[in-house]
Amino acid sequence: MAKKAGKKRQARRTVRMVVIPEPAPNTRSVIVYMGPGTVAMRSQGNVTMTCGNCGSPILESVKVGQFRSLVFRCNKCGVFNETPI
Ligand SMILES: [Zn+2]
Numbered sequence: 001m002a003k004k005a006g007k008k009r010q011a012r013r014t015v016r017m018v019v020i021p022e023p024a025p026n027t028r029s030v031i032v033y034m035g036p037g038t039v040a041m042r043s044q045g046n047v048t049m050t051c052g053n054c055g056s057p058i059l060e061s062v063k064v065g066q067f068r069s070l071v072f073r074c075n076k077c078g079v080f081n082e083t084p085i
Pocket residue numbers: 051052053054055056074075076077078079
């Protein structure tokens with residue numbers, strides 16, 4: 001039985017981000033969030049992305065591929081992460 005694909009209600013997923021070395025200056029767009037908590041960005045998607053080192057949520061309710069080109073510095077442990085999907 002095939003599921004009806006009309007109304008997409010995607011299951012929520014949690015994806016661990018990939019820890020990378022600090023990018024050389026002006027090679028990547030690095031988002032450094034310094035506010036309260038650890039979530040740097042929220043959107044309308046179904047994926048939560050967590051720090052590859054400490055597991056803190058960095059991107060909440062985002063879409064796959066939405067932040068593919070960006071690097072996020074974890075506000076908790078300070079490592080640099082990129083999104084694997
Ligand atoms: Zn972290």
